[in-house]
Amino acid sequence: MTQYVVGVDFGTLSGRAVVVRVGDGAEVGTAVHEYRHGAVERTLPHTGEALPPHWALQLPADWVDVLRHAVPAAVAAAGADPADVIGIATDFTACTFLPVLADGTPLSDVLPGERHAYPKLWKHHAAQGQADRINALAASRGESWLPRYGGKLSSEWQLAKALQVLEEAPEIYARADRFIEAADWIVWQLAGVETRNACTAGYKGVLQDGSYPSKEFLSSLDERFGDWVSKVDGPLSPLGGRAGSLTAAAAAWTGLPEGIAVAVGNVDAHVTAPAAKAVEPGQLVAIMGTSTCHVMSGDALADVPGMCGVVQDGIIPGLWGFEAGQSGVGDIFGWYVETQLEGGLTHEELTARAAAQRPGQHGLVALDWHNGNRSVLVDHGLSGVIVGQTLHTRPEDVYRALIEATAFGTRTILETLESSGVPVTEFIAAGGLLKNTLVMQVYADVLRRPISVIGSEQGPALGSAMHAAVAAGTYPDIRAAAAVMGRVSRAVYTPDAAAADVYDHLYAVYTELHEHFGRGGTDALHRLRALREEVAA
Incomplete structure (x- = not known):
């Protein structure tokens, strides 16, 4: 019997499901479902309230709709018997973070008129003031975890976003029994159990060496913030682990068999590394899309200025995972074409003209x-x-x-890694910008490095599917799954x-x-x- 797994990649504007053959990693079916509300950056959907600058929200119902529509469509496109699917895994943008009740109900479902009740998307940057205070206090106290984040926590991460909720909407903060990454919330909907994955807990939640920031530190930010850890602490699960089994309700949404393996949640960028066979120290994967996330593993801990985080077992078990990123890449190109040129020229026309230079x-x-x-x-x-x-x-x-x-x-990121004692031995590109050969050649020339290319257009979804295969017991670990199911072409672009x-x-x-x-x-x-x-x- 041919066995399949399903990977679901939840992005900024849509979710994508991919059906993958377990035996060789072949992607046999895919489907995309656009979020009805997209990224909410201007007005609150239920009230029309104008959002302040730098806000970015999402609606959990849009994520569930991906399970209802994209997963069955992908299985149908594959021509696969749903009974032959043995596992499902998901990945998410991060830090995409939401307040919920004890049973997992999003507060935005209960309080649709309150903007702080909604999930804050990864690119919600309105908590920069809170991030500045967190960083100043942590530096003055010499907090041991701060160097693991390059000396500064981002306004995108959990602490800054949660502190913003507390200070601007204390009633929402108090009403929330839990705060949870969307990566873990969607697994909760699939398996009926709350889990916390090691990746987001470490990179986005400041969990280092088994501990979150101390109550003393948190209370020094705001005395009401001292209970923060009680709202995020929970069972920590390793990447590739089995979070639970598909519930009857989730089976009805997806059309998949009740009881199949549901893998622990993961982050879209980090889960792409094994899909590109980047499971050894020094292999850096740049997931290039609206933004770019740079992830790689090393065999030793190093403090690297400006990193998003360094987490043990954060990408590949047994290695230290390093993350860096650029908050705008494809978004910048899109902004220029859509707002500065107002439709006068297309990406394709501009690329052709620029390539001639x-x-x-x-x-x-x-x-x-x-x-x-x-x-x-x-x-x-x-x-x-x-x-x-x-x-x-x-x-x-x-x-x-x-x-x-x-x-x-x-x-700049690569040079900072290497000057800090973290050698980059291979640069592997993934993501939607691979389609633009000018972009890729410019990167090869600027970096003075060959660029390898992932052999899949759905890197995160493929990586998730590989983790589903591990969770289902088909492969002993993600390295073994990557050896069979991963895809990469070496040195596709070389520098001039x-x-x-x-x-x-x-x-x-x-x-x-x-x-x-x-x-x-x-x-x-x-x-x-x-x-x-x-x-x-």
């Missing part, structure tokens, strides 16, 4: 901070910068400069030496601007943001 021809350098900086500055109060524009600057010039800026941001030489000069300018605007040479970007928020209020 020589490196350095446009005379521009940009900073890729249109959605803030996640690594290595960890400051979402920063914003984008473009220098060198003249009356001769064309749209394709700016478009190419924005592509190059994101590559320079990735180079002449282009790389030019990019070294442009990168030097980028670095100069990076340090000036990002490390205290001027606070102009923060002043502009503060003025915008003051006027908007």
